[in-house]
Amino acid sequence: MNNYQAIFEPLTVKRMTLKNRVVMPPMGTNFANMDGTFSMQHISYYEQRAKGGTGLITLENVCIDYPMGTNGARQLRMDNDQYISGLWHFNEKMHAYGACTSVQINHAGASAYGLRLEGEQPVSASNIPSKKGNPIPRPLTEEEIYGIVERYADGALRAQRAGFDCVEIHAGHSYLLSQFLSPLYNKRTDKFGGSPENRARLTKLVVEAVRKAVGPFFPISLRFSADELLEGGNSLEDTIEILSYFAEEVDILNVSAALNDSLQYQIDKMNLADGWRAYMSKAVKERFPDKVTVTSGNIRSPKRATEILEAGDADLLAMGRGLIAEPNWVNKVANGQEDLLRKCISCNIGCADHRIAKARPMRCTVNPDLHYEDDYKMKPILHPTKMVVIGGGTTGLEAAATAAEVGVSVELFEQKEYLGGLGHEIARFPDKKRIDDFITYEINRCKELDNLAIHLNRAATLKDIEAIGPDIIVNATGAKPLLPPINGLKEQLDNPNRKIFSIFDILDDMSKFQEFEGKEVVVIGGGAVGLDVVEYYAERGAKKVSIVEMQGEIGKDLDLITKLAMMEIVEKFDVEVHVETKLTEVRESSFLVEKDGEMIELPFDLGFVCLGMRAEAPMIRELDQYARSNGAVLLNMGDSKVARRIMEGTREARDILKTIEVLENTRTQKMLFEQTKSLQVTQTI
Structure with missing residues (x-):
């Protein structure tokens, strides 16, 4: 903690005093009940982050104008007083752990959730959709605009009455206020459009109405997209000018970035540096030195967090996905447990893609239980139990550590000299290096457990298991x-002078793949692995990069954020894309492909065949026979069951607790039966 003292400095904003500089920003979860109230799991999710030491918990954006302002089927509501009691209960829970609370009030505008509108056309500044492919909204009338201003004021007053310490107005990320602020959306010709002052008018009215509602001593935060990162959108300099029209009544300037069509910079893609947005908050701070500023953007490391604070680039640090992955971030840093931080790897699969693209409840690749965290450790086993894990990838490590933490005696066998499996291998790509953070955490976690033995360079045999x-x-x-x-294909892969490689060839020794200039590269397979190779070569100056995919699009199964990032690379570096194209023959220096019945030859200096992965479980039949003969439980999990992503394997691995629970219950029942039987015999005698 001494090395990171800046993180733990208290900060007072009007009548709110934060115990440290870490903020949980508002992030949608899809945890709420359908009627806009909290579910029990929803409360537990936030409670873990408050318990973990977070200074300010900001409740995810809450609907203040239903249904036109809602942005999800399971969004919290506060558009009337019936929701105050649930919000009050939330605040009691958070305050009990010493966390302060805020709530983000929001109107979705053109980003409104269609199924809730019941046929109504969404509203906005103009008739511009909030992202490509979204419904066309209708422009709000002036009377409607003033009505919405009142809804913001009503929502802020309810927030105050419900016990929040602060209220945040959302003016970014392609929601309604953002739609008025941005020239990309706002094409109005009245007093709410045109000049920066006119585009700022609605937000100014909202800020003034909220201040009037909550009074002079209640903190108001404003979240905004400092740079929209789209051609024709507001730049950082534009936004700083716009802020001057309404910043006076705002206490906290929450500096975010991007719009829906630049989402990979709002929900940061994996290869963006820790705290990459700090330059934005620094510029805002220099223009408004008397305001508290918040920065965000892949902040994972306490060292980088401290650097931002000590440099004066921001006053508060918003760690969104970082706190999803590691709710105990603050406490672990304070207690000197930096090596046990379960850092977010910015994969954006469970938190963003699950929620935004698939309408599912939020999940996390590296944290398999967002709601109850470490509660399972409070229920150690009563009966001696032994477990063997075959494979030291992310799934095997999670299963081994979880079981050992409840008292199971575990032995893990890994045939390679290192742990982490495919995850560690993919992390050798520079843009995927964050994956290794999770593997490092798992290894450090395993080292803490005396009842967990790891055997490297050793493939498990049936004799080992029998012993x-x-x-x-x-x-x-x-x-x-x-x-x-x-x-x-086989002949060329066996060729000692080959120019054709699989994904493992490049991952096994990247030093052999360091020549980029002048190289023509062709990648077969437009899934995640193939696009990783495209990214690697395109960003490093290859002369020409092409990709071939049998289906109608590349990146079909990628998460929303990664796909946007990859499409940006494809466009920026003029990657040649061949979809609905089938590989028919592999030659020494070219691929022969077929599209629309026509044969096309694609020459290359380097060719990569990345056609996905298949499950590998070479011992499964022997293991099954052993388990049946010896009364053991056999579980096949992770990619050896079905080739998928890290997230599915991590969740299956944590579910080892269910197997242990069933085993414990069976043994307890058997023990009780034997005791009862013995007692009956004694009584008979």
Whole structure:
């Protein structure tokens, strides 16, 4: 903690005093009940972050004008007084742990959730959709605008009455106020459009109405997109000018970035540096030195967090996905447990793609339980139990550590000299290096457990398993590249002077793949792995990069953010894309492909075949036979079950607790039965 003292400095904003500089920003969850109230899991999710030491918990954006202002099927509401009691209960829970609270009030405008509008056309500044493909909204009338201003004031007053310490107005990220502020959306010719002052008018009215509602001593925060990062949108300099029209009554300037069509910079893509937005908050701070500023953007490291604060680039640090992954971030840093921080890897799969693209409840790749965190550790096993884990990838490590933490004696076998499996191998790509943060955490976690033994450079054998006599066997042997029987493929991969490679060739020794200039590269397979190779070569100056995909689009199964980032690379570096194109033959220096019945030859200096992965479970039949013969439980999980992503394997691994629970209950029942039987015999005698 001494090295990071700046993080733990208190900060007072009007009548709110924060115990440290860490803020949980508002992030949608899809945890709310359908009627806009809290579910029990919803409260528990926030409670973990308050318990973990977070200074300010900002409740996800809440609807103040239903249904026209809502942005999700499971969004919290506060458009009338019936919601105050639930919000009060939330605040009691957070305050009990010493956290201050804020709530983000918001009107979605053109980003309104269509199923809730019941046929009504969404509203906005103009008739410009909030993102490509969204419904066309209608422009608000002046009377409607003033009515919405009143809804903001009503919402802010309810926030104050419900016990919040602060209220945040959302003026960014393509929601209604942002739609008025941005020249990309606002094409009005009345007093609410045109000049920066006119585009700022609605937000100014909202800020003034909220201040009047809550009084002079209640903190008001404003979140905004400092740079919209789109051609024709507001730049950082434009936004700083716009802020001058309404910043006077605002206490906290929450500096974010981007709009819907630049979402990979709002929900930061994986390869953006820790705290990359700090230059934006610094510029805002220099223009408004008397205001408290908040920055965000992939802040994971306490060292980088401290640098931002000590440099004066911001006063507060918003860690959104970082606190989803690691609710105990503050306490672990304070207690000197930096090596046990479960850092977000910015994959954006469970938090963003699940919620935004798939309308599912939020999940996390590296944190398999967002609601109850470490509660399972309070229920250690009563009966001695042994477990063998075969495979030291992310799934195997999570299963081993989880079981050991409740008292199971665990032995893990990994045939390679390192842990982490495919995750560690993919992390060798410079733009994917954050994945190793999770693996480092898992390894450090395992080192803490005396009842967990790890055997490297050792493939498990049936003799090993027989010698241990496990009650539970976990097979987590991962996946291997899919190499179908395509004419010439095997021959070229076996060629000692080959120019054709699989994904593992490049990952096994990247030093052999460091020549970029003048190279023509062709990648077969437009999924995640193929696009990783495209990204690697395109960003490093290859002369020409092409990608071939059988389906109608590349990146079909990617998460929303990664796909946007990859499409940006494809466009920026003029990657040649061939979709609905089939590989028919592999030659020494070219691929022969078929599209629309026409054969096309694609020459290359380097060719990569990245056609996905297939499950690899070489011992599964032997293990099944052993388990059946010896009364053991066999679990095949992660990629060795079905080749997928880290998230599915992590969740399956945490579910080892269910297997342990069933085993415990069976043994307890058997023990009780034996005791009852013995008692009956004694009584008979």
